[in-house]
């Protein structure tokens with residue numbers, strides 16, 4: 001089987017425990033107004049053009065065998081550091097069968113796999129891939145269905161159905177909330193996210209990425225959103241003092257204690 005990626009990033013330290021290689025899958029069903037990987041949205045191949053005329057192709061096709069072999073080049077480092085491979089995007093589950101095939105090859109070689117997903121994919125695809133993962137970062141981008149539709153172009157009910165299944169699956173996971181000033185970062189929003197995440201769930205509130213607009217001109221596009229950049233990273237659990245799920249990378253979750 002063949003899949004399409006727009007980046008492979010080695011020695012990643014922010015995408016799960018240990019030293020990791022992150023594979024960025026091309027294509028996403030959502031269009032979040034603050035997306036900082038716009039080159040990952042389209043399923044088609046893109047080209048980014050810098051101010052000096054330099055070009056960077058975005059989109060490369062890989063067979064599952066070739067990608068697994070590429071990702072396994074750092075297997076020794078994964079073993080030494082407790083790391084592994086993270087599938088991100090774009091939306092990796094938009095190429096669910098391909099990710100499942102690569103993950104099977106990695107796991108057969110003893111490499112652990114993590115997933116970063118919006119959860120905005122059909123339930124069958126979500127379950128097929130998540131059940132192969134050692135850890136999942138599940139995004140929650142907005143807690144209000146109308147706001148989610150407006151800012152991201154999606155159906156929140158689909159995300160919540162997948163989250164409900166994830167909660168009962170036994171797969172270790174954390175919820176991630178990308179905080180966007182003026183969109184979802186009020187204290188009332190924070191409380192709503194914690195309620196949606198559910199009791200005892202590790203929740204990371206990620207700061208707005210002020211570099212998000214930078215890639216859009218390189219794709220000949222305008223950045224859809226211009227909020228005030230900069231919100232502090234906070235983490236929380238529901239309820240306060242809940243314990244992280246087994247396998248939760250502790251250095252990333254619960255860093256700042258419960259929300260206030």
Ligand code: SF4
Nearest residue numbers: 028030031032035090
């Ligand atoms: S889900 Fe992620 S990749 Fe897709 S549009 Fe939103 S931020 Fe971008």
